[in-house]
Amino acid sequence: KNEVEQSPQNLTAQEGEFITxxxxxxxxxxxxxxxxxxxxxxxxxxxxxxxxxxxxxxLIATINIQEKHSSLHITASHPRDSAVYICAVLPMNYGGSQxxxxxxxxxxxxxxx
Amino acid sequence: GAxxxxxxxxxxxxxxxxxxxxxxxxxxxxxxxxxxQALGQGPxxxxxxQNEAQLDKSGLPSDRFFAERPEGSVSTLKIQRxxxxxxxxxxxxxxxxxxxxxxxxxxxxxxxxVL
Numbered sequence: 001k002n003e004v005e006q007s008p009q010n011l012t013a014q015e016g017e018f019i020t021x022x023x024x025x026x027x028x029x030x031x032x033x034x035x036x037x038x039x040x041x042x043x044x045x046x047x048x049x050x051x052x053x054x055x056x057x058x059l060i061a062t063i064n065i066q067e068k069h070s071s072l073h074i075t076a077s078h079p080r081d082s083a084v085y086i087c088a089v090l091p092m093n094y095g096g097s098q099x100x101x102x103x104x105x106x107x108x109x110x111x112x113x
Numbered sequence: 114g115a116x117x118x119x120x121x122x123x124x125x126x127x128x129x130x131x132x133x134x135x136x137x138x139x140x141x142x143x144x145x146x147x148x149x150q151a152l153g154q155g156p157x158x159x160x161x162x163q164n165e166a167q168l169d170k171s172g173l174p175s176d177r178f179f180a181e182r183p184e185g186s187v188s189t190l191k192i193q194r195x196x197x198x199x200x201x202x203x204x205x206x207x208x209x210x211x212x213x214x215x216x217x218x219x220x221x222x223x224x225x226x227v228l
Binding site for chain 2: 033042045088102103106
């Protein structure tokens with residue numbers, strides 16, 4: 001059973017397109033992270049949110065706690081945005097460990113020039 | 114340091130060999146996490162330290178896996194008698210406090226291949 005589901009699994013877009021990646025989860029959470037992973041493995045934290053909406057440059061992350069759903073939007077996409085985007089949640093009832101994030105499998109984004 | 118540093122970046126081991134993977138977190142970061150990422154999968158939690166205390170090791174897949182952070186800074190993940198299923202990228206992350214309230218900073222990972 002996957003507690004964190006991302007869609008789509010793979011996404012190909014043309015440069016300039018508006019992109020949406022979705023994350024649904026089945027547990028109560030304290031926080032949700034959006035991460036970016038480039039080929040070679042390095043992971044960069046994009047957002048950490050527990051309610052509402054955050055914006056950083058061309059990236060926007062939203063979360064709906066009641067619906068257990070979050071979205072990551074990329075406006076005016078660019079080839080350098082090509083990466084795997086991973087959603088990870090920190091369950092509310094984590095049994096004492098604040099580090100036990102549950103990760104989605106990631107969405108592989110490819111932006112063509 | 115400026116970021117989370119992991120070494121080695123790549124390790125090839127023969128089945129049965131012991132390996133040690135090192136993580137040097139951002140100076141002053143209290144929390145340190147180890148994750149295992151199999152090919153094509155999302156990372157999975159292994160263990161968590163707050164300073165030198167290992168508060169959660171529920172994700173360690175077997176007793177062949179051992180992690181330590183004796184002085185509350187550098188951490189080592191040791192895998193004894195490696196098996197082919199141990200092949201993965203091992204990611205280390207640190208945060209100033211605990212993950213729920215703070216952004217994680219990840220290292221580049223150590224890619225382990227067991228032949």
